[in-house]
Amino acid sequence: MEQHYANRMSNVKASEIRELLKLTEQPEIISFAGGLPAPELFPTDKLEKVMVEVLREQGQAALQYSSTEGYLPLREIIAKQIMKSCGVECEPNNIMITSGSQQGLAFSGAIFINEGDVIACESPSYLGAINAFKLFSPKFIEIPTDKDGMIVEELEKALKNQKIKMIYTIPDFQNPSGITMNLERRKRIAELAEEYKIPVIEDSPYGQLRFEGESLPPIKSFDKSGYVINLGTFSKTFCPGLRIGWVCADTDVLQRYIQLKQGQDLQCGSINQIATARFLAEYSLDEHVNKIIDIYRNRRDIMLEEMKKHFPEEVTYTYPEGGLFTWVELKEGLNAVEIGMEALKENVAFVPGNSFYPNGNDTRHFRLNYSNMSEEKIREGIKRLGKVLKKYY
Amino acid sequence: MEQHYANRMSNVKASEIRELLKLTEQPEIISFAGGLPAPELFPTDKLEKVMVEVLREQGQAALQYSSTEGYLPLREIIAKQIMKSCGVECEPNNIMITSGSQQGLAFSGAIFINEGDVIACESPSYLGAINAFKLFSPKFIEIPTDKDGMIVEELEKALKNQKIKMIYTIPDFQNPSGITMNLERRKRIAELAEEYKIPVIEDSPYGQLRFEGESLPPIKSFDKSGYVINLGTFSKTFCPGLRIGWVCADTDVLQRYIQLKQGQDLQCGSINQIATARFLAEYSLDEHVNKIIDIYRNRRDIMLEEMKKHFPEEVTYTYPEGGLFTWVELKEGLNAVEIGMEALKENVAFVPGNSFYPNGNDTRHFRLNYSNMSEEKIREGIKRLGKVLKKYY
Structure with a gap:
């Protein structure tokens, strides 16, 4: 073949x-x-209790088709609790549920990347994202990093020198380096996105897992122009086997993610979403x-x-x-x-x-x-x- | 944006x-x-029982990451029971679990279609497939249908007249027409696939839901060359809210689906797959x-x-x-x-x-x-x- x-x-x-x-x-x-x-x-015990409740009280809805953007009560919790607590003001209409943040990465490639387009990313960067983007035949420019993450002066130099289509970054406890981007650079990337009009894919799977020191707000919290798209997931804070992540983006941009998801897999598991929402409502994720x-x-x-x-x-x-x-x-x-x-x-x-x-x-x-x-x-x-x-x- | x-x-x-x-x-x-x-x-009652068992006995595996191709016991049941019972001889290595058959459709487009490639499909055809394929900017040639499905003489004419990259068909109780392709045409499409060396995407979500008359074997059962790829799902025979479908293909071809899925969403829900396998083992799907x-x-x-x-x-x-x-x-x-x-x-x-x-x-x-x-x-x-x-x- x-x-x-x-x-x-x-x-x-x-x-x-x-x-x-x-x-x-x-x-x-x-x-x-x-x-x-x-x-x-x-x-597992708590989830067992939740699953029994879901199947007894909302069983038909949990096993039926549901909306592409995702289960509204779950999107509400994500917008009003999780995103809000890290400093991002948004509504459920800014949230689409994805099959882990991996799907958010793959969709970002599909939505923004034409063959030959340049993606700027940290050097090194998450290989799952690199592989997902490669389906769309981009070029990569690796931005050097130091102990405070991507060096924004180097990013700006690259932005001046060539047409960059998308910036990809993992600001917290980066995969693979474990490095965290400092506050100034986060703010500066949000500014650069607006200045150069370039979408930033901010991948945030680990942000909540801080062992010490002060939590830093995501780049999305400094976004005034809608150029920053934040990807979140419960895979590291709850469990990966349910495959529940999300995209947080301005409504116009989010519409494109929703339209894409319709053709790709219609929706995430209804039962997975309802059970996650119920778990979050009944227990303290913190x-x-x-x-x-x-x-x-x-x-x-x-x-x-x-x-x-x-x-x-x-x-x-x-x-x-x-x-x-x-x-x-x-x-x-x-x-x-x-x-x-x-x-x-x-x-x-x-x-x-x-x-x-x-x-x-x-x-x-x-x-x-x-x-x-x-x-x-x-x-x-x-x-x-x-x-x-x-x-x- | x-x-x-x-x-x-x-x-x-x-x-x-x-x-x-x-x-x-x-x-x-x-x-x-x-x-x-x-x-x-x-x-819902049976699934509640199954979910409790899964979370008590295999809770950690059910909530952890698992393999991209899918949960082996589930792939075994699909290969050895479901596919076999409709006349397709295959092994678990021929099965990858997908997020509904919609994901199988989208992946087929990604794997086979370059911009401008021609897809031959029934006229009319399933709009979810059309939309999924459109992401890859194909052209469509609509093959006329009658009460016995796609008219294969018309398909052959089209194959002779132009380069066709992929054939898409829904042989059983087609969506939207409700029409079923007769046996001769199924055999003939498998032959044409081999003769013209063209992959056939056979979409089979409804095959098991026959109200009367004799079940017809899928085109895949006549496939000697590996050109036929069969897409199945539990969405209509069990429930869609778990998002469990599958691709059945020759191992080489299936490898490409697996590689693609790694970048797209890593895997389907572990708990969804384990629960489905357990349901199928404990209860009679028939x-x-x-x-x-x-x-x-x-x-x-x-x-x-x-x-x-x-x-x-x-x-x-x-x-x-x-x-x-x-x-x-x-x-x-x-x-x-x-x-x-x-x-x-x-x-x-x-x-x-x-x-x-x-x-x-x-x-x-x-x-x-x-x-x-x-x-x-x-x-x-x-x-x-x-x-x-x-x-x-």
Whole structure:
């Protein structure tokens, strides 16, 4: 069939992470490769109670078709509680429910990107977004980052030098780097979007998972012109298995997302949306998130502590104030893919960094996830990894 | 933002049906417009039992990320029971779970269609498919149909005359016409696909809902070359609110669907898939489908009986042996959109046929749905509609 596929399919490949994750499913492997939340924290009991209520009281609606934009009470909670609490003033009419924020990313590509259009993103950036955008055959310009996120002066330089069609950013505890963008840069990106009239896709899956320090408002909260589109999700704060995320955008822009979704999959699961809304109405999401934060903070602390103990001194890594990941830098000349293969032999796994660079020019980084492993396994895994790394230093 | 949208978005509009459905939500309107299953038949009690079991016994897996291709036990049931029972020999590796068959349609467009490629489809055809394909800027050639479905001689003529990239067909109780393709034509389309090396997207949402006569095997069952891709769904036989459909294709082709889905939304809901698999293992889908068939057959009978009584004699319509719809033809010169507006004034609604013609050259048909209304409302609604129609005859 090869010759029958549309041209765009030549850009679509299996995600290296998803393929790697299959390899790391064997129980003897300690995997820091995925980006999975800790399943032992999922509120299964509460959700059972909620599901029973939903099926008894709203069963027919929960199993029937429903609107493309999503279940109104859920969109109300997202607009009036979740978005509001992080400083974004919006209405339910600004919210469309998506199948995780991944669908929001894919739709953003479909809505804004023609073949050859340039997307500006952080270097490195989330590989799931890069892969989703690639379906539409864009070019990428990677904007350098430092400890405060995307360097806006570099972004502005790029905006002056060439036509950029869309800016993509993950301001909080970025995937893969764990870095958080500072307040000034957030404000400046909102200004640049207005000045250069360029849509900004702000991907916010981790914002609520802050372990310490002060929460920063999303770029969307500084948006006066409607150029900023914020993507949210319950995958990290509640559970990913229900596939409930959202797009927050001005109503005109949101209409295009809704029209696109009609053709793509009609709607998200009715029962998933009703159950999520009910869970949020009956229980405190903040309380649940605080539990997650306590556990993840502890896991981060242990991971960093063990890295300090077992990694060669020259190896550097980021200090994430929240989220799921730290990002490791190897010395010049080393290859994280090669080291990853060696690590697998020692039954420990991570994701080599190259896939996180859309233009693929980096081999000396890798990503470590700390949310999905027990304290004990983190200690053992980092010890093993240290042993492997020491061979190269 | 208008100037920022990608070119493809000029082809994406709100589905007229979804918009019309909003109008028809007022309780005083008797709506034959939607394509909704009867919610009173949803097995809410059984699903409650299943959901409780899933959350107690597999709660963490049900709420966690899972594989893009879908939950293996569900893919096994689909391959070994559902596809097998209709004559398609396949393995779980030939099945990917989709968010309803709508996602299978949208993905088929993404995988096969370049701008300007020609899609051959029945005239009329399912507007949700037409809209999904339009994102990829194709041309459509409408193949004439008769009481036995797509006229294959006309299809062959078209194949000889021009390069066709993809064939799209709904062989069973077609949406919107209610017509079923006969056996010879099914075999012939599988042959033509192989001969002309053209993928066939076979959309099979209604096949199991046969009220009478003999079930016909899908085109996929005659496929020797891997050119036929069959799309299935539980939306009409179980419930649409869980959003569980599937693609059945040769493994090579299926890989492309899986790679695409990774970027689009990662996966379908884990809990939705596990609950569906468990429902299918614990209860008889056939038994449930038989209940649906009994009710829908009765509703079809009543609708056709009332149409005979109240419609002008010159108005013709199809006799569906299954599925959800009948298709009404008005005399030359009449306009179904205009009559639809008149009908709304009498508080009865249908979908005018023009949206079902991708090239939009027909105004004298409309679609009636009988699955979603009580006997009493069908009688009253058709009476009202008859009154409206008589003004034009």
